[in-house]
Amino acid sequence: MSPRTLFDKVWTAHEVVKETADTPAVLYIDLHLIHEVTSPQSFSLLRSLGLPVRRPDRTLATMDHSTPTKSEQVFGTEPIKMDAAARQVAQLEKNAAEFGIELFDMHDARRGIVHVISPELGCTLPGMTIVCGDSHTSTHGAFGALAFGIGSTEVGHVFATQCLLQRKPKTFAINVEGSLKPGVTAKDLILAIIGKVGVSGGTGYVFEYRGATIRALSMDERMTICNMSIEAGARAGMIAPDEVTFAYLKDTPRAPKGAAWDAAVARWRELASDPGAVYDAAIDIDAAALEPMITYGTNPGMVVPITGDIPAAPAAGQPAAAVFDQALAYMGFRGGEAMLGKPVNVVFIGSCTNGRLEDLEAAAGILKGRKVAPGVKLLIVPGSQQVKRAAEALGLAQIFKDAGADWRESGCSMCLGMNGDTVAAGAYSISTSNRNFEGRQGVGARTLLVSPLTAAASAVQGRITDPRTLL
Amino acid sequence: MEPLTRLRSRTVVINSTNVDTDQIIPARFLTTTTKEGLGRQLFADWRYLADGAPNPGFVLNTPEAQGCRVLVAGRNFGCGSSREHAPWALLDYGLRAVISTEIADIFRSNSLKNGLLPITVDEPTALWLLQHPGVEVDIDLAATTLTLPTGAAVRFPLEAFARHCLLHGVDELGYLRSRLADIERFEAARGDAARNA
Numbered sequence: 113m114s115p116r117t118l119f120d121k122v123w124t125a126h127e128v129v130k131e132t133a134d135t136p137a138v139l140y141i142d143l144h145l146i147h148e149v150t151s152p153q154s155f156s157l158l159r160s161l162g163l164p165v166r167r168p169d170r171t172l173a174t175m176d177h178s179t180p181t182k183s184e185q186v187f188g189t190e191p192i193k194m195d196a197a198a199r200q201v202a203q204l205e206k207n208a209a210e211f212g213i214e215l216f217d218m219h220d221a222r223r224g225i226v227h228v229i230s231p232e233l234g235c236t237l238p239g240m241t242i243v244c245g246d247s248h249t250s251t252h253g254a255f256g257a258l259a260f261g262i263g264s265t266e267v268g269h270v271f272a273t274q275c276l277l278q279r280k281p282k283t284f285a286i287n288v289e290g291s292l293k294p295g296v297t298a299k300d301l302i303l304a305i306i307g308k309v310g311v312s313g314g315t316g317y318v319f320e321y322r323g324a325t326i327r328a329l330s331m332d333e334r335m336t337i338c339n340m341s342i343e344a345g346a347r348a349g350m351i352a353p354d355e356v357t358f359a360y361l362k363d364t365p366r367a368p369k370g371a372a373w374d375a376a377v378a379r380w381r382e383l384a385s386d387p388g389a390v391y392d393a394a395i396d397i398d399a400a401a402l403e404p405m406i407t408y409g410t411n412p413g414m415v416v417p418i419t420g421d422i423p424a425a426p427a428a429g430q431p432a433a434a435v436f437d438q439a440l441a442y443m444g445f446r447g448g449e450a451m452l453g454k455p456v457n458v459v460f461i462g463s464c465t466n467g468r469l470e471d472l473e474a475a476a477g478i479l480k481g482r483k484v485a486p487g488v489k490l491l492i493v494p495g496s497q498q499v500k501r502a503a504e505a506l507g508l509a510q511i512f513k514d515a516g517a518d519w520r521e522s523g524c525s526m527c528l529g530m531n532g533d534t535v536a537a538g539a540y541s542i543s544t545s546n547r548n549f550e551g552r553q554g555v556g557a558r559t560l561l562v563s564p565l566t567a568a569a570s571a572v573q574g575r576i577t578d579p580r581t582l583l
Numbered sequence: 584m585e586p587l588t589r590l591r592s593r594t595v596v597i598n599s600t601n602v603d604t605d606q607i608i609p610a611r612f613l614t615t616t617t618k619e620g621l622g623r624q625l626f627a628d629w630r631y632l633a634d635g636a637p638n639p640g641f642v643l644n645t646p647e648a649q650g651c652r653v654l655v656a657g658r659n660f661g662c663g664s665s666r667e668h669a670p671w672a673l674l675d676y677g678l679r680a681v682i683s684t685e686i687a688d689i690f691r692s693n694s695l696k697n698g699l700l701p702i703t704v705d706e707p708t709a710l711w712l713l714q715h716p717g718v719e720v721d722i723d724l725a726a727t728t729l730t731l732p733t734g735a736a737v738r739f740p741l742e743a744f745a746r747h748c749l750l751h752g753v754d755e756l757g758y759l760r761s762r763l764a765d766i767e768r769f770e771a772a773r774g775d776a777a778r779n780a
Contacts, residue, residue, distance in 0.1 A: 149613050149614070153667070194614070196615070247665040263693035266693075315685060431599075435657065528605075530610045530613060549603045549605040
């Protein structure tokens with residue numbers, strides 16, 4: 113057999129019916145993650161057809177997108193302030209109970225952002241197919257799973273059949289070599305990759321991140337990388353499982369145990385792309401040349417090294433001049449200006465991109481013994497309740513509070529501002545999240561995407577700061 | 584889903600690239616639990632001023648845009664979030680087709696499942712359409728052809744199965760469910776029988 117890619121192995125193992133010229137493949141889904149925002153209409157579809165959820169045992173529900181992050185609202189001494197969010201939460205409770213789906217509800221110690229909790233519980237495993245009505249489902253590809261976001265109609269399809277109709281995507285190798293310099297993180301690496309590939313360069317492809325740099329990353333870092341594949345247009349990004357993957361999963365609650373674990377690891381070792389496997393596209397990245405990165409515009413591809421200037425005119429692959437000018441006008445920036453020293457109003461540390469324990473440890477390393485600059489609001493939202501407890505046990509939460517940060521319960525929060533955690537119009541938000549689209553964090557909000565290190569350093573100085581000056 | 588065979592309409596043009604689904608329907612409107620009525624919030628942050636009044640500078644608020652069923656936009660339309668609320672909002676507003684040089688994967692898939700036709704065309708065709716807002720175009724789904732008022736007929740790619748579903752207004756779920764025996768065999772071969780089948 114000719115050499116095969118990681119993607120091809122996982123895809124082929126889940127083909128219930130192969131694709132033909134007339135029909136897409138029927139692809140089996142091992143794990144279906146759902147949340148309160150994109151599932152209500154899918155349950156309505158089932159009800160209208162009188163169908164059950166075919167595999168509730170392969171379905172897992174949590175609440176994260178519209179949920180409050182203030183403890184008194186999460187734990188019930190006060191009602192959820194937003195009526196619409198309260199309705200969605202109640203609807204998911206009702207739907208999960210009616211259709212027999214396990215739900216991590218508001219009071220559950222295992223609740224959190226869907227892409228944070230599934231890996232930490234050991235529900236995400238190498239070689240799986242995983243879908244969720246959320247574009248950042250690509251996160252789970254860090255484990256060598258084929259994981260991608262779907263719409264609510266497809267959520268209904270998976271409910272009813274545990275399968276999806278899919279055309280086989282193409283493969284794109286992202287080869288990364290060289291050591292990241294101190295102060296340069298996985299977030300900076302993926303922002304640099306998006307800058308190079310462009311925000312639609314990955315359309316139609318599944319990325320595979322490869323090379324010595326990727327092998328040297330922790331699982332938290334690999335999840336940050338795969339998470340933002342969609343920001344380059346790729347529905348999925350994958351990394352071959354290795355010893356780092358196995359060590360992460362070994363003692364998670366739901367990973368296989370005993371002989372089943374040994375057998376699983378033996379299978380997972382076979383998943384890596386074969387030597388000589390052919391990709392439809394490829395790009396080489398020199399990690400050693402990278403600096404901390406920051407976005408200056410209104411999509412994640414509008415990104416520069418933090419010590420750099422805003423381009424005077426759109427570079428190749430960037431929007432046309434009128435759109436570029438519109439983006440800078442929205443941001444209140446001009447071409448040619450330096451990024452360092454620009455003002456900061458709000459700093460957000462969290463999200464499915466950078467809300468894991470290592471992200472919080474990185475931020476705490478900068479914030480320890482320092483204070484948030486006067487006039488700056490620093491919001492730190494752990495990715496899950498488990499991350500929250502770990503951060504509290506390690507003393508990170510105390511460091512955050514001592515620095516003057518607002519420390520909250522877990523959820524998507526200010527990444528998309530659905531739950532009322534928003535940025536005011538015109539304000540500058542230095543954010544560890546994944547999207548700097550117009551209005552993403554609130555109507556008129558201006559978002560700059562950075563690593564947790566850069567976010568923490570900028571919070572302390574009250575202006576955009578190279579984190580290497582505070583390490 | 585309403586069948587779509589032929590669509591003749593004037594175009595409305597949003598001459599911007601990378602129009603993301605947060606622009607098409609901002610996240611604060613995703614707290615609904617139904618699909619209906621989202622057209623009111625379509626492009627809300629561009630379409631309405633801070634006081635809620637229509638923004639006269641936005642194209643959908645111009646008299647010429649009223650009744651248009653075809654949207655023309657710059658490269659990479661529909662990027663970002665997987666929210667199906669984006670095609671729901673476009674359809675609820677009254678649009679039936681989107682034309683661009685490039686349409687993001689998840690948005691494209693969601694559109695096809697709801698009867699919103701994503702049409703990708705070559706650069707010169709897109710440029711012409713962007714520069715000639717309000718022209719009447721003729722879309723023939725059976726022939727997968729877009730005809731411009733110049734008489735130029737441009738073929739557009741559309742996956743055979745999606746085309747079949749659009750032409751006949753049928754849902755993909757019916758086909759998927761017709762393969763349930765295959766799905767059961769697949770599960771049995773893995774030693775993993777369904778508990779709720």
